[in-house]
Amino acid sequence: MPLCYKRFQRMVLEKIRSFLNMIDFGHSLFGLPFAYLGAFLAIMDMPSWSQLFWITIAMVSSRTAALCLNRVIDLEYDRQNPRTQHWVMVRGDLNSAFVWVAAIFLTLVLFYSAWQLNPLCLQLSPLAVLVLWAYSYTKRFTWLCHLILGLAVGIGPVGGWIAVTGQWSWTPIIMGLAVAAWIAGFDTMYACQDIEFDRQQGLHSMPARFGEKRALQISTGLHILTIMLLIANGFVLHLGWIYGAGIAGAALVLAVEHRLVKPLDLTHVDLASFRLNRFVGLLIFVCALIDIF
Numbered sequence: 001m002p003l004c005y006k007r008f009q010r011m012v013l014e015k016i017r018s019f020l021n022m023i024d025f026g027h028s029l030f031g032l033p034f035a036y037l038g039a040f041l042a043i044m045d046m047p048s049w050s051q052l053f054w055i056t057i058a059m060v061s062s063r064t065a066a067l068c069l070n071r072v073i074d075l076e077y078d079r080q081n082p083r084t085q086h087w088v089m090v091r092g093d094l095n096s097a098f099v100w101v102a103a104i105f106l107t108l109v110l111f112y113s114a115w116q117l118n119p120l121c122l123q124l125s126p127l128a129v130l131v132l133w134a135y136s137y138t139k140r141f142t143w144l145c146h147l148i149l150g151l152a153v154g155i156g157p158v159g160g161w162i163a164v165t166g167q168w169s170w171t172p173i174i175m176g177l178a179v180a181a182w183i184a185g186f187d188t189m190y191a192c193q194d195i196e197f198d199r200q201q202g203l204h205s206m207p208a209r210f211g212e213k214r215a216l217q218i219s220t221g222l223h224i225l226t227i228m229l230l231i232a233n234g235f236v237l238h239l240g241w242i243y244g245a246g247i248a249g250a251a252l253v254l255a256v257e258h259r260l261v262k263p264l265d266l267t268h269v270d271l272a273s274f275r276l277n278r279f280v281g282l283l284i285f286v287c288a289l290i291d292i293f
Contacts, residue, residue: 014093015093015094015098018088018093018094019088019094019102021088022067022068022071022087022088022089022094022099023064023067023068024067030153030183030277030278030281031059031063031153031156031179031183031281032056032059032060032156032281033281033282033284033285034156034157034160034175034179034281034284034285035055035058035059035156035157035159035160036052036055036160036285037157037160037175037284037285037288037289038156038157038158038159038160038161038163038172038175038176039051039052039055039160039161039163039164040288040289040292041157041161041172041175041237041288041292042160042161042164042165042169042172043164043165044292045292047163047164050116051117051163051164054113054116054117054163055113055117055159055160055163057109057113058110058113058114058117058121058159058163059156059159061106061107061109061110061113062106062107062110062128062129062132063153064102064106065102065103065104065106065107065109065110065132066132066133066135066136066152068099068100068102068103068106069103069132069133069136070135070136071087071088071089071099072089072096072099072100072103073136073137074136074139075089075090075096077201077203078090080197080201081194081197082197083193083194083197107129110125110128110129111125111129117163118162118163118166119166120162120166120167120168121159121162121163121166124159124162128152128155128159131148131151131152131155132152134148135148135149135152138204139198139203139204139205140203140204141204142204143204143205143206143208143209143210145204145205146183146184146187146188146191146205146206147180147184149183149184149187150179150180150181150182150183150184150185150187151180153179153180153183154176154177154178154179154180154183155176156176156179157172157175157176157179158172158173158175158176160172171236171237174229174232174233174236175229175230175233177229178225178226178229178230178233179226179281181222181223181225181226181229182222182223182226182280184222185218185219185220185221185222185223185226185254186219186223186257186272186273186277187273188205188206188207188215188216188218188219188222189215189216189219189257189261189269189272189273190269190273191205191206191207191208191215192207192212192215192216192261192266192269193266193269194207194208195207195208195211195212206218212263212264213263216258216261216262216263219258220258223254223257223258226250226254227247227250227251227254230247230250230284231244231247234247239288239291239292240291241291242287242288242290242291243284243287243288243291245287246283246284246285246286246287246288246291247284247287249283249287250279250280250283250284253276253277253279253280253283254280256272256276257272257273257276257277258272260272260276261273
C-alpha cells in the first residue's frame with residue numbers, strides 16, 4: 001500500500017510539474033502588472049486587497065486557460081514543427097483530454113472571479129473569453145493573429161479599471177491599446193522563427209506574409225506605437241515625471257530587444273521576446289505606482 005501511494009504521489013507531482021512547465025507561469029508577468037495598474041489608475045489610490053486578489057485570479061486563470069487552448073488546438077502542428085518537439089504535449093507528458101478539462105475549469109474560475117468583483121465584470125467576461133478562445137484559431141486564416149493576441153492581453157488594464165469602479169470608461173482604452181501593440185510587436189518578432197514552417201503548412205503570420213525583414217520592421221513600429229500610447233496615457237491621467245522615467249526605461253528595454261534580433265540572426269529571439277520583455281510591464285507598473293503615491 002505505501003508503495004502504491006508513493007507511485008501515485010510521484011505521478012501526481014509529475015503531472016503538476018508538466019502542467020506548470022507547459023503554461024510557463026512566469027509569462028503571467030507580461031499582462032498582470034498592467035491589469036493591476038488599471039485598477040490603481042482608476043481610483044488613483046490603493047484598491048482593496050479583495051479586489052487585487054480577484055483581479056489576480058481572473059488574470060492568471062484567463063491567461064492559463066488561453067495557453068492550454070492554444071497548446072491543445074495547435075497540437076498537430078506542434079508535432080510537425082522541429083522547434084516545438086520538446087514541448088510537454090508533444091512529448092506526451094500531458095494528454096489532450098486533461099488539457100481541455102483544465103482550460104474549461106480555468107474559464108469557469110475566470111467567470112467566478114468576475115462575479116466576485118462586480119456585475120459589469122461578470123457581464124463582460126464572456127466577451128473576454130470569446131477573444132481568448134478565438135485567438136488560437138486565427139493563425140489558420142489571417143496574418144493579423146498577432147494583433148488578436150495583443151487585444152486579448154490588452155483587455156487586462158481595462159478589466160482592472162472596471163474591477164474597481166464597476167463602470168465602463170473609455171479612459172483605460174489608451175493603456176489597453178498600448179499593451180495590445182506591445183504584445184503584438186514581440187509576438188511578431190517571435191513568429192519569425194517559424195516562417196518556413198508556417199508557409200509549408202499554410203498558416204498565417206506577419207513573418208510568413210511579409211518576410212523576416214519587413215516583419216521585424218512592423219514589430220519595431222508596433223513598439224514605437226506602444227511608447228507613444230503610454231505617453232498619451234500619462235497626459236490623459238496627469239501622471240508625473242516618475243511615470244515618464246518608467247516609459248523611458250521600457251523604451252530602452254524595447255530598443256535593446258530590437259538590437260538583439262536582426263534579419264537573418266534570430267539567435268537571441270527568446271532572450272528578447274521573453275526574458276527581457278517581462279521587464280517592460282514591471283517598469284511601467286512600479287514607476288506609475290510611485291507616481292500615484
